[in-house]
Amino acid sequence: MLLVLHNQNCIGSHSLSLHSTYIKGKTLFPEYSYTFMLDDVVVGHFNSETWTYVPKGNTTDEDNVIDPQHISIISKYIHDDFEERWIVLDGGNLTDSLQVHQKMVLCELLNNDKPGQMISRSASKGFATDELCYLDGKFTYQGGSYFTQQELKPHLQLSMWRHENLYYPACIKTLKNYLKKRKKQVNRKVKPRLKLIQKANSDGGFRVSCLATGFYPRHINLTLFRDGQPVSDHEITGGDLLPNADGTYQMRKSLEISAADKHKYTCSATHLSLDNKLDIELVIILLLLVSTFTFANAFCLRFWKNTVIES
Structure with missing residues (x-):
């Protein structure tokens, strides 16, 4: 896994992250999949056959933790982004080798219950391609070499709009909901x-x-x-x-x-x-x-x- 889990810098902070993979070629794995992690605990995964979210490890009812509409929209956006990258990088052509694309989206909730940053990282063919960070209404961006400047501008504008108006508020809301259900689990302390x-x-x-x-x-x-x-x-x-x-x-x-x-x-x-x-x-x-x-x-x-x- 090229995209590693982000480490929280503040003691007591928490994160919710989505780790997605898109594979073109013959493989036993699904073409499109992702998992959700609360800090370092896997709390669910996406079933690409039914296009539904499947909770994992829950001991209580978590039906109200994630908005199904958010899952549907975000899943489609990420899938379409993978499709676009595949077309740009590989011309939309299948080859004998596997073509693997990855994306990680993460948001933080600081120890004072204040929303922190959101990070979106992408990788293709084993190399990191770009990173978009959002904090306090401001964006920073690195990468994008596989796009021309003319192609990058509308792509980046759309991505920033989605982060600010959909990904970020949905992620923070879901993170808070998960902490209500699993705070004891992620706040446990075991001595080394x-x-x-x-x-x-x-x-x-x-x-x-x-x-x-x-x-x-x-x-x-x-x-x-x-x-x-x-x-x-x-x-x-x-x-x-x-x-x-x-x-x-x-x-x-x-x-x-x-x-x-x-x-x-x-x-x-x-x-x-x-x-x-x-x-x-x-x-x-x-x-x-x-x-x-x-x-x-x-x-x-x-x-x-x-x-x-x-x-």
Whole structure:
């Protein structure tokens, strides 16, 4: 999926997003489909055979959450936009290869219950093509290279009108309706479990990995420190946010260190579910093993001392 989910910048804000796909060519997937997500929770999908919206994961009646007329009109507009892009980019011709077009539309509700921005992003053939943002009655636009300037102006004017007069008010209204039904679900807080994992490398060094897992919501700050100072980003690998099967998330960051490294390393996590940050330290201790039958041998043993520091 080229178009990734937008991260809310404000703690306590929420978003509703539509992720749509249009495929031309032989495939087991429907030609046109989309899903609705409340924050990072899938709440429904569009059935292109019946042209109806199908709720998902609801435990209560949600028939009054989405206006069927809005669904019908918006579904047609997005489908027609895909058709237009297919004609412009591919001449409306079918080829042996799959032709995939995507669109994401997202609106935000800030933590003060104030409507935030709306973002509309499009991609075709694996590349982002354009982005339209709407906030406080103003638009910003990037892209459109597949249109000539003469073609772009009326296309953009129509798109802006639809965003301001249909997409944005319908999205904000639906987002508020969903929050009334599922606020407890999206506002739940699950604390992360923090682990330090050591793995020996073939060169005699070690890979130190900090793993935070089982947390919700998805936003987390995970930092590796060396002697109290953050390790430079170019030394860190990983850092991708990944979903767990139970609806929580995980993140891992790793660092390569030598066998002779004497620095103090700490992994620190801050999360909305925590009153204070979690810290885990890597401690290096020199052990002297003496045998009564053989020559005394000294060696360094690295081991983990897992501590949770509430600071």
